Amino acid sequence: MVRKPEPVIRENMRGGRGRVYIYDVISKEEFLGHGRMYAKMVIPPGGSIGVHVHDNETEPYYILEGTGIFIDENGDRIPVGPGDSCTILPGQSHGIENAGDTDLVFMALIYNA
Amino acid sequence: MVRKPEPVIRENMRGGRGRVYIYDVISKEEFLGHGRMYAKMVIPPGGSIGVHVHDNETEPYYILEGTGIFIDENGDRIPVGPGDSCTILPGQSHGIENAGDTDLVFMALIYNA
Numbered sequence: 001m002v003r004k005p006e007p008v009i010r011e012n013m014r015g016g017r018g019r020v021y022i023y024d025v026i027s028k029e030e031f032l033g034h035g036r037m038y039a040k041m042v043i044p045p046g047g048s049i050g051v052h053v054h055d056n057e058t059e060p061y062y063i064l065e066g067t068g069i070f071i072d073e074n075g076d077r078i079p080v081g082p083g084d085s086c087t088i089l090p091g092q093s094h095g096i097e098n099a100g101d102t103d104l105v106f107m108a109l110i111y112n113a
Numbered sequence: 114m115v116r117k118p119e120p121v122i123r124e125n126m127r128g129g130r131g132r133v134y135i136y137d138v139i140s141k142e143e144f145l146g147h148g149r150m151y152a153k154m155v156i157p158p159g160g161s162i163g164v165h166v167h168d169n170e171t172e173p174y175y176i177l178e179g180t181g182i183f184i185d186e187n188g189d190r191i192p193v194g195p196g197d198s199c200t201i202l203p204g205q206s207h208g209i210e211n212a213g214d215t216d217l218v219f220m221a222l223i224y225n226a
Binding site: 001002003004005023025026030031032034035038040058060062064070072078080083084085086087088090107109111112113 | 114115116117118136138139143144145147148151153171173175177183185191193196197198199200201203220222224225226
């Protein structure tokens with residue numbers, strides 16, 4: 001089946017700034033119990049997703065477009081761009097910020113530990 | 114951890130044409146038993162991944178760039194482009210072709226049934 005997901009808009013996601021546009025590639029049900037989200041995320045300039053912990057699950061980010069700052073499990077702020085894979089272990093924290101003047105676009109996959 | 118995956122090149126993937134460049138976002142081990150691949154795939158113009166069955170697993174494609182033909186479980190040939198989510202159920206078949214003159218870029222996630 002081919003479909004074109006429409007975005008869901010989240011404000012101040014995880015305590016971050018501005019809006020995040022979430023394009024779900026599959027539904028939670030379609031992930032068949034392995035996790036709860038697989039989506040393309042778009043953070044406009046000036047926006048962010050606040051630092052948050054993933055208990056009993058993990059979430060790699062894969063950067064597609066734009067310029068960002070990845071905040072890793074140690075709180076280190078790491079510049080990221082297209083092609084970067086940003087991983088944490090289950091139980092660790094992360095966050096991400098748009099550090100440029102264009103949209104920051106990345107894939108997010110949340111799966112169980 | 115931030116890293117920039119390098120591509121693995123596959124020739125005539127699943128009986129398809131030309132090369133496919135596979136950028137693994139995480140390793141199979143990092144997927145913690147849920148499946149065996151999460152990658153950005155690049156098919157240059159003229160190339161394809163042949164039709165193949167996913168027994169006991171499934172694989173959504175999410176199109177990022179370019180123009181493609183998705184061959185679904187019925188053999189129907191469906192034009193696809195950026196933003197399209199192309200799903201099959203476990204046990205079904207699919208394939209994909211680059212139908213344009215630029216790279217066809219998409220995400221592929223293989224997880225267990």
